[in-house]
Amino acid sequence: MKDISKILEEIYNRLFRHFGPQGWWPAKTPFEVCVGAILTQNASWKNVEKAINNLKEKNLLDPFKLYELPLNILANIIKPSGFYNIKAKRLKEFIKFLVENYEGNLEKLFSKNLNEIRKELLNLRGLGKETVDSILLYAGNFPVFVVDTYTYRILNRHYLIPEESTYDEIQELFMENLPPDPKLFNEYHALFVACGKNYCKKKTPICEKCPLKDLK
DNA sequence: TGCCAGGCCGGGT
DNA sequence: ACCCGGCATGGC
Numbered sequence: 678m679k680d681i682s683k684i685l686e687e688i689y690n691r692l693f694r695h696f697g698p699q700g701w702w703p704a705k706t707p708f709e710v711c712v713g714a715i716l717t718q719n720a721s722w723k724n725v726e727k728a729i730n731n732l733k734e735k736n737l738l739d740p741f742k743l744y745e746l747p748l749n750i751l752a753n754i755i756k757p758s759g760f761y762n763i764k765a766k767r768l769k770e771f772i773k774f775l776v777e778n779y780e781g782n783l784e785k786l787f788s789k790n791l792n793e794i795r796k797e798l799l800n801l802r803g804l805g806k807e808t809v810d811s812i813l814l815y816a817g818n819f820p821v822f823v824v825d826t827y828t829y830r831i832l833n834r835h836y837l838i839p840e841e842s843t844y845d846e847i848q849e850l851f852m853e854n855l856p857p858d859p860k861l862f863n864e865y866h867a868l869f870v871a872c873g874k875n876y877c878k879k880k881t882p883i884c885e886k887c888p889l890k891d892l893k
Numbered sequence: 894t895g896c897c898a899g900g901c902c903g904g905g906t
Numbered sequence: 907a908c909c910c911g912g913c914a915t916g917g918c
Contacts, residue, residue, distance in 0.1 A: 718900040724916055725899085759898085759915040767901085805901050825899050870899055879897070 682854040684837070688889060689861075692868035695888035696875075699867035704729075707783045707816035709738060714811040715767050715803065716758040727757035740781035743772045767803025774801055787817040795821075806844050814866070820857035823866040824848050827873030834877060834884075835892050 703722070704710045709729065716725045731754045732738045737746060752765035772781075774797075779785040786794060791813070798809040806824070813819040824847045832838040838847060855861060876884040884890060 714899085717898085719898065719913085720900090720915075721898040721917070723898090724914095727916085757915060760900090760913045761915080763901085763913055803901065807900065811899080823899085827899070866899085873899085 681850070684893070685851060685854050688892065689865055689868065691888040691892075692872055693864070696868055696871040699864060699871060701863055701867040702811075702815035704815075707787075708740065710816035711771065711783070711812050712738065712768065714808050714815070715771060716755060716764055718760070718764070718767075718808060720759045724757045724759060728755040728761075731755065731757070740772055740776050743768065744776045744781070763803070767801075770801050770803055771798075783816060787819075791819050791821075794819075806848075810848075814859060814862055818859045820852075820859045820862055822848050822851040822855075822862045824851075825866070825870070827877070828866070828869045830879070831869055831872055831877045831889065834882070835889055837892075 702710045702713065703726075704713050712732070713725055713729060716728050729738070732743075735754065737743060737754070743751065748765055748769060751768065752761045755761050755764060755768070758764060775781055775783070775786065794817070795809060795813060798804050798812065799806065804812075810821045810823045813821045814823055824844050828847060829838070829842065832847065833840060833842070838850070851862070851865070855865075872887065872889070876887040877889075
């Protein structure tokens, strides 16, 4: 049995060789990352792009603009991302927090202690662990490993984690066995998504073309 | 044409 | 403490 870090490195190398650099997050600014992270909750990225483009077209992708925008108007604009009523509330919740506590400035938020920021963000209704960690990693460049359904499915399907694994357990697996490098965590998570989208799908138990097929 | 997508919350047991 | 229904659009 190989060392865990070696296995995690091997997975990374295989995914990277196969899919190449992913260059995440697909957004232009840290604020756009935050909005995307909330909108992509259980939704396809294609649909989220539409919603974000709607915001851009109306020149509303800005903390203060969104702060002033009525909830129902916002909901209609982000409709393509699905669950638009609840997501409008979640966006508002985050923006209210950012504007009222940090002058709408993410730099100010990110200048604080990592654990403190994470706690504050998790305290907001509608921001769970994956959303918060995505914001921390992809907008704040903090060394936080993001776990999602793809991560879980791929690892579980390759018998690397048990069925009942929790978010925290999976996150610890990576964070305790890899160097805390945001660039590495960035690429690693993006590669899991690439693998999950292309091969390790829900209804395809055996991924013949998956670069992780003969792992271990 | 169904199934699924880069989750999370709140209420019931 | 877990479990589950609800939230909803658009792509493949």
